[in-house]
Amino acid sequence: MNAMEIGxxxxxxxxxxxxxxxxxxxxxxxxxxxxxxxxxxxxAEQRGxxxxxxxxxxxxxNNEVHSAKAVGPFPQGDRFIVRFTYETTFKPTGKRQTxxxxxxxxxxxxxxxxxxxxxxx
Amino acid sequence: MNAMEIGxxxxxxxxxxxxxxxxxxxxxxxxxxxxxxxxxxxxAEQRGxxxxxxxxxxxxxNNEVHSAKAVGPFPQGDRFIVRFTYETTFKPTGKRQTxxxxxxxxxxxxxxxxxxxxxxx
Numbered sequence: 688m689n690a691m692e693i694g695x696x697x698x699x700x701x702x703x704x705x706x707x708x709x710x711x712x713x714x715x716x717x718x719x720x721x722x723x724x725x726x727x728x729x730x731a732e733q734r735g736x737x738x739x740x741x742x743x744x745x746x747x748x749n750n751e752v753h754s755a756k757a758v759g760p761f762p763q764g765d766r767f768i769v770r771f772t773y774e775t776t777f778k779p780t781g782k783r784q785t786x787x788x789x790x791x792x793x794x795x796x797x798x799x800x801x802x803x804x805x806x807x808x
Numbered sequence: 809m810n811a812m813e814i815g816x817x818x819x820x821x822x823x824x825x826x827x828x829x830x831x832x833x834x835x836x837x838x839x840x841x842x843x844x845x846x847x848x849x850x851x852a853e854q855r856g857x858x859x860x861x862x863x864x865x866x867x868x869x870n871n872e873v874h875s876a877k878a879v880g881p882f883p884q885g886d887r888f889i890v891r892f893t894y895e896t897t898f899k900p901t902g903k904r905q906t907x908x909x910x911x912x913x914x915x916x917x918x919x920x921x922x923x924x925x926x927x928x929x
Binding site for chain 2 (some may be wrong): 691721722723759761762763764766767769770787788789791802804805806807
């Protein structure tokens with residue numbers, strides 16, 4: 688699959704709430720994930736499907752998701768951008784918030800090898 | 809200015825219709841601009857403020873703009889993403905269309921040194 692096809696599949700799965708399946712089927716083993724900022728127990732950059740799935744699990748465990756929307760993909764060459772908007776409550780604080788972020792994905796050999804998130808705190 | 813400050817200024821100017829001023833004040837002399845696809849008389853990648861301003865002039869001359877909206881910036885490190893939505897009529901064909909694209913900007917030494925556009929035809 689090329690970047691456009693992978694992006695289309697990713698957006699489809701995310702809009703069905705199947706983020707875990709998206710990672711399992713579309714991500715490369717050595718995926719690199721880069722956040723806009725680091726957190727106390729989490730570096731901004733992590734590598735490998737196990738670490739990235741663990742990050743996803745942490746996020747899912749700590750956020751109640753009221754709504755989630757993925758818009759895109761917007762492709763260029765072997766990359767594509769998706770806009771993600773989440774309405775969540777962060778369980779540890781009970782704070783409800785809207786998360787609006789852009790994700791830049793890079794594809795190689797039919798798999799996503801890099802995801803980079805762009806947002807403000 | 810850092811990426812967030814430059815992105816904020818760029819979005820502000822574009823939403824005021826001051827795209828030319830944005831290029832004049834925020835772009836580096838050796839700016840590189842990359843489109844998602846090439847056109848008959850325009851390569852996908854161009855370099856230098858003169859060429860990029862010429863491209864902007866070509867676009868402005870050939871499109872009647874009914875509405876324009878820039879959303880962002882979404883920053884990460886020395887880069888930021890902006891979503892642009894235009895409602896235009898392409899003058900040569902008279903065809904009215906909505907353009908919805910993402911732009912990824914890279915900043916160095918307080919200026920935008922690279923713009924990359926992500927979209928489908």
